[in-house]
């Protein structure tokens with residue numbers, strides 16, 4: 001039934017004219033009653049579908065933002081990213097779910113999406129809150145055959161893909177500037193809209209990658225800063241707060257996965273960021289500006305000179321020495337309260 005719903009929705013969406021009940025029956029090999037049930041389910045979910053006897057069905061309007069398995073599946077035109085999707089109304093953490101998929105043999109590109117995460121994970125052991133109807137929280141499972149030291153760049157590939165997809169859905173929105181804070185925070189008008197968490201699992205022999213999960217949490221339709229936890233209220237924002245637009249999370253996911261598939265292919269050609277460096281750098285916040293590197297061995301400041309082919313941030317210290325930062329927290333002047 002789920003597949004029928006996905007297919008019927010996709011067909012209605014792509015048809016400018018009425019689609020007769022008989023056409024739907026013939027196309028999907030289902031009964032009239034089954035079609036009628038699917039149409040009623042879709043109406044119940046907020047799709048406005050006109051039914052005229054003798055003509056058939058026509059999709060008049062879609063709900064502004066609905067996240068469901070059918071909505072996601074009916075939109076995806078990717079080759080491998082998201083060809084298998086697990087959608088949950090509520091889960092603990094999509095990263096943990098995707099890791100389970102990794103253990104259970106799900107294919108490369110499997111995506112887990114949730115409306116609510118009640119044990120979402122942030123970086124450095126922090127939590128990540130995902131409230132109903134607000135964020136796009138998803139994780140993609142990858143089964144790469146490159147060596148482990150290339151894996152840290154995957155998060156930059158995803159950061160670029162999210163930034164590009166956000167720009168696409170916000171096209172035409174005035175004064176909406178999407179940037180990346182190295183390595184992978186996505187920033188809209190100088191506040192954070194997205195964080196990412198990449199986790200890698202090695203084979204038991206510890207010599208190869210078994211799988212990688214890349215999770216992203218994008219603040220999409222949070223209506224006001226009060227919806228964020230107090231500690232991030234000053235530094236976080238959402239697409240809706242910045243632009244006033246309600247964005248379809250399923251559409252955003254579709255665009256992210258399309259971009260990711262393209263960018264990942266470019267990455268695989270050289271197994272480094274050389275093919276994506278320019279695009280990434282065009283989004284990178286603070287190139288030429290002061291950054292503070294919170295190195296465990298001692299904090300220092302310098303000027304950001306962008307990334308190298310390995311995705312490391314090049315920081316020029318006052319004495320002219322250039323340091324390649326490959327991990328750790330970096331504060332960028334002008335962002336998140338660093339003035």
Ligand code: BTN
Nearest residue numbers: 093095121122123195196215217
């Ligand atoms: C950060 O601290 O900036 C990273 C936040 C990552 C959150 C996302 S939401 C989807 C995925 N599932 C998780 O449990 N975490 C990531």
